[in-house]
Amino acid sequence: MNKLQSLLIIGIVSIGIIFVSSSSDQLVDAGSRKKIHFTETITSSQDPGQGHENHQLALILSPNEGTIYDGSMTFTSSEPVQIIVLHEISSQESKGQPTWTVDGKTIYGLSLIDLQKNSGSFEFTGAALALHSPNSKKFTSTVSLDGWIRGQPTDVIMQKIEFEKDESSYLLSRTNVPATIPMHKGIYEGNQIHYIITDGSDKNYAKTISDKQEWNVEFAPVLADVPEKALQKLYVFKNGVKGNGIYGFQNEVFSSTPSQKSEYSALNSIVEVTWKVGQKEIEFKSAADVIAAEEGGRVKFNETGIVLNTPQIIWPDGQMKVRSDKEISDEMSYSGGQITEINKEEMTVTFVAHRGWGPDGRTIYYIVTDATPSGPAETMGVASSPSSANLITHSGAVDLFQFKNGITGSGPLGFQAGIAGASLGDANYSPMWRIYLVEWNDEKSAKILETRSDIDSFSKEDKLSVSIARPTNSDHIVNCPFIDPFQ
Structure with missing residues (x-):
């Protein structure tokens, strides 16, 4: 033995x-x-x-x-x-x-x-x-x-x-838990923005921000190849007026907010801005002012190619919906908002972190920050981001399987928890998810599935069907950063 x-x-x-x-x-x-x-x-x-x-x-x-x-x-x-x-x-x-x-x-x-x-x-x-x-x-x-x-x-x-x-119901332990995330201040058209940073395409950049905010920014290398149509620009300052920006200077300047519905994206291409020697340094209030200063030779740009996931929590004329019911439970619905508290004094926001499975059955937790089309976004109480639809066939989005019927549980459609096509640390991990619906052909034969191979196996046996989700006949992408809610 x-x-x-x-x-x-x-x-x-x-x-x-x-x-x-x-x-x-x-x-x-x-x-x-x-x-x-x-x-x-x-x-x-x-x-x-x-x-x-x-x-x-x-x-x-x-x-x-x-x-x-x-x-x-x-x-x-x-x-x-x-x-x-x-x-x-x-x-x-x-x-x-x-x-x-x-x-x-x-x-x-x-x-x-x-x-x-x-x-x-x-x-x-x-x-x-x-x-x-x-x-x-x-x-x-x-x-x-x-x-x-x-x-x-x-x-x-x-x-x-x-x-x-009991073959009809299934609940994971600690299905929903609170996740308190640090907020940053940004600027749009002279007005203040509160936002979070969850993912980055560059490992060193992600670590720098993680150390600064004392909360992990996850490495998502596939974001580096996201098409420009799915991005906005974020201006980050390497010198100039002192402040609370990423490098210790003025706050970052955004090129759009969720109010610019056709333009907004939580994915930002980072442009580092450096004042040239001899120029009078001021605090920029808008992207237009920054661009004008570069064109006038006062500052220089470094188009880093780095992409950050920076969902906006509060913007000049709006904010993400705060749930009326603050109690987080295993049975709570996805509708009604994804946030339980916005604390401007502590500069934190508390999300509901939802539990599911990675492709190999490992536990994952994720939050929901924005989505397209607007119908599902409004239902979940998150920002609408139509530009995310440009990722529907791109590797910058990963497959996430949600269950349309079968075992009743904690998934967004009222059935078992979903299964993701990638986990944190995987080379193909992305916070942007392309939603597929899994439907049992005979609900009486439904079982709990926990891995991607489970889905493939039962699909090959013709016991379930898998189809891409198209609510209101539209491309459906959801920004669901995977996080560690217990850090």
Whole structure:
């Protein structure tokens, strides 16, 4: 019996005992779904994974073919630890990504969250969950876990648990959570704008802004190739009048707002502006003034080619809708607004972050800031951005699959949560999403799907249909930046 088998049996037996004493039945999908809730103290042992022989591993949820865990975990540990989530992948998918294996045959995708802390909280979806230390010193951790298990993990557990099936409903844990994001001040035609920065096409630029605002700007390299028709220009100042701009000078100048409906885009092409020596420096109030100064030889432009996602929250004659109901719950609707609070004193805005799945089943959270056409934008309470339609066939937008029928759940159409075609860190990640609708041909056969390959598999079997969403017969693009709401 190899090390992995020994480790898994220990983990399985302990989980079985915990389930017997503390599990409570919840919503169960067609693949057998049970509630997990326990607090347990675990001592680490040698990590059996290849290349991890000098590491320590404390297994919390054991891997087993076809089993998916989903929930939240809080832990304290005697030593600083990392969090490991394993994901079932095929041999073809194992290339080009971190993996974990004992024998080189059964290979798991590996997500390693390098906390190096003695305590923390974490949301997860995956085939296994563990705490990990990159050194050989044993550690002891107390873990509290709340979530669900899908599938049939072991005979040990199945013999000791009874549960009911409910094939009509499905809710993730912490489906909707608050995400408080720092705001910046900008200028349009002499008036003030409040906006956020969520994504950037250049890694160094994104890091610079992340450090300045103390909130992550995600790297989205595909934005660098977005067509000009989907962009506006944002003027960023590298010298001149001191202020709170990105480089410590005057606030950024925008070329449009959501009130210019045919022009507005949250995607901005960055133009760096530098005053020439000997010129009298002033604070610019409009894009026209900046352009005139460049044409007059007073400043010079650097067309960086960098694109930032900078959704506007407040503009001269409008703002994003604030929800009348401030309570964020798992069952709340997508309609009525995406914001619960705008705090001008603290310069923050609190969004509702929605939970879904990445292409490989990993947990993702996203906010909604703008959309096209205007109908869905108004329903969700976000800005309308018709120029985003220019991305409908472009790689600057990624596929996001929403469910039109099937298992009732937390998705925007009232069914299960959506599945994205990319996650943070993927080379094709973008905050701009091209929406596809997934419809079960026979609702009675509907199951919970958690990965892109799930959709492809059932589509090939002709059990569901996938079609591009075209509300009011229009191209449909939604700006849904993926974020970490717990940072």
